[in-house]
Amino acid sequence: MKRVLKAITSIMEAARRHRPYDYYSPHMQPLPSAIVEYFPHMEKRKSFSWVPHKAMVDKRFKNVGWLNWDESHLLYNYGLRYSHKKLLEIGCWVGWSTVVFGLSKIKVTVVDPVLDGMPQGEACRDSLSRAGLLESIRLVPGCFPAAVQGLVAKGERWSMFFIDGDHEGDAPLRDAQQCHKIAEPDSIILLHDACQANTCEALAWLERQSWQCGVHYTSQLIGVAWRGSMQPLTHIPDPKVHWKKMIAEHWPWVAQFRSLGSLGTEVRRDSC
Numbered sequence: 350m351k352r353v354l355k356a357i358t359s360i361m362e363a364a365r366r367h368r369p370y371d372y373y374s375p376h377m378q379p380l381p382s383a384i385v386e387y388f389p390h391m392e393k394r395k396s397f398s399w400v401p402h403k404a405m406v407d408k409r410f411k412n413v414g415w416l417n418w419d420e421s422h423l424l425y426n427y428g429l430r431y432s433h434k435k436l437l438e439i440g441c442w443v444g445w446s447t448v449v450f451g452l453s454k455i456k457v458t459v460v461d462p463v464l465d466g467m468p469q470g471e472a473c474r475d476s477l478s479r480a481g482l483l484e485s486i487r488l489v490p491g492c493f494p495a496a497v498q499g500l501v502a503k504g505e506r507w508s509m510f511f512i513d514g515d516h517e518g519d520a521p522l523r524d525a526q527q528c529h530k531i532a533e534p535d536s537i538i539l540l541h542d543a544c545q546a547n548t549c550e551a552l553a554w555l556e557r558q559s560w561q562c563g564v565h566y567t568s569q570l571i572g573v574a575w576r577g578s579m580q581p582l583t584h585i586p587d588p589k590v591h592w593k594k595m596i597a598e599h600w601p602w603v604a605q606f607r608s609l610g611s612l613g614t615e616v617r618r619d620s621c
């Protein structure tokens with residue numbers, strides 16, 4: 350009987366440890382809490398990755414995830430730090446990451462084919478409107494890089510990029526190569542899903558073009574390339590996660606890049 354009870358207790362303990370939760374790095378400016386009101390169809394679910402942080406999706410389009418809570422805070426803080434700069438975002442889906450950046454007051458141009466009459470693009474416009482950002486963010490329907498060629502031809506350049514578009518094959522590499530071409534001398538490129546080998550190939554390519562590169566340890570991992578006067582932020586990864594082990598076991602291609610943060614002792618869990 351004692352052994353059965355012990356087994357049940359350890360199963361319950363393991364389940365508790367794997368229950369997904371929200372985390373964000375200490376020393377980050379919190380996201381405005383009203384952001385959740387701009388996304389009435391938001392749903393939190395089990396993580397898409399090995400990290401037990403909650404993932405976020407739109408209930409109507411559950412197949413594609415958004416930045417999670419930790420990543421949203423990190424990118425909001427990038428926006429705050431560089432709010433006087435211009436950002437090109439590749440891939441908005443229903444607009445969560447776009448609103449995150451928009452709330453920081455950085456000047457956003459966003460390109461995505463869903464903005465060309467698809468329901469996800471309409472959802473994005475609706476959330477931007479609820480956030481009071483519809484007029485201040487430039488929406489470019491279509492695929493990167495073709496859809497921004499007109500702007501580039503007129504001399505437009507950006508100093509911050511967020512690449513979260515097509516994740517298949519060599520698409521992240523092609524996106525990185527195009528961003529490299531249209532980046533200001535002082536620039537920073539953020540790549541979502543550095544847990545994917547092809548995203549790390551894109552980051553390694555940027556490193557060969559003399560960009561400095563590193564990775565933020567978040568649920569999906571965020572790659573960063575920077576040059577000139579722009580610098581990455583310091584993000585403290587969730588100390589409850591054994592990052593080195595996880596990367597060695599599941600994402601060995603990430604180990605070639607330095608971690609842009611250090612393990613801290615403070616843990617912050619909260620929910621929206």
Ligand SMILES: C[S@@+](CC[C@H](N)C(=O)[O-])C[C@H]1O[C@@H](n2cnc3c(N)ncnc32)[C@H](O)[C@@H]1O
Nearest residue numbers: 415416440441442445446461492493513514515
């Ligand atoms: C993972 S979702 C973006 C999620 C969003 N960044 C967030 O965190 O809220 C990827 C998006 O990239 C878009 N996409 C795919 N290929 C693209 C391309 N070539 N140019 C721009 N957007 C693209 C898709 O339509 C989709 O909306």
